[in-house]
Amino acid sequence: MISDHKxxxxxxDARAANLFKATPDTMRAFRxxxxxxxxxxxxxxKTKELMALAIGIAVHCEGCINYHTREALKKGANREEIAxxxxxxxxxxxxxxxxxxxxxxxxxxxxxx
Numbered sequence: 001m002i003s004d005h006k007x008x009x010x011x012x013d014a015r016a017a018n019l020f021k022a023t024p025d026t027m028r029a030f031r032x033x034x035x036x037x038x039x040x041x042x043x044x045x046k047t048k049e050l051m052a053l054a055i056g057i058a059v060h061c062e063g064c065i066n067y068h069t070r071e072a073l074k075k076g077a078n079r080e081e082i083a084x085x086x087x088x089x090x091x092x093x094x095x096x097x098x099x100x101x102x103x104x105x106x107x108x109x110x111x112x113x
Contacts (some may be wrong), residue, residue, distance in 0.1 A: 001099075002062050005107040009070060012063045012098040038071075046075035050073040050085045057089035065100060082108045 002008045038048050049072040053113040056064030072082065086101030093100075 001103060001110075002066065002107075005066055005069075005110040008062070008066050009111065012066050033077055042049075046072065046081075047079055050076050050077060050081060053082070053104060054085050054089040054092070057086060057104055058093035058097050060093075060096060060100050062103070065104050066107055066111075071103055073108070073112055077108075078110075079105070079108055 016027075038045055038052075043051075049068055053065065053068040053072055053106065056068050072085075082105055086097075086104050089104075090097045090101050
């Protein structure tokens with residue numbers, strides 16, 4: 001379990017940069033997919049980011065939790081929205097999602113302060 005989310009964010013970004021260098025075509029395509037799926041449409045970008053965070057919690061992806069918490073912050077998400085997102089993930093993911101939901105809230109507290 002991650003305890004320092006700011007330091008972990010640096011690790012996640014560095015690993016992604018290394019993968020981008022190794023597979024630039026794939027990662028450019030993936031970035032395009034993320035940008036296309038994440039832009040405002042019938043759902044606003046913040047809502048989509050919170051959805052991605054809920055999925056990250058439910059599938060127990062620490063890197064996803066860190067990244068999508070940071071992106072949700074950039075899009076204006078507040079602590080209550082992160083907590084409710086964790087609640088939805090817990091509904092869908094049960095007990096393990098509760099542990100990762102608590103991690104998402106901890107990530108928000110560390111990354112926003």
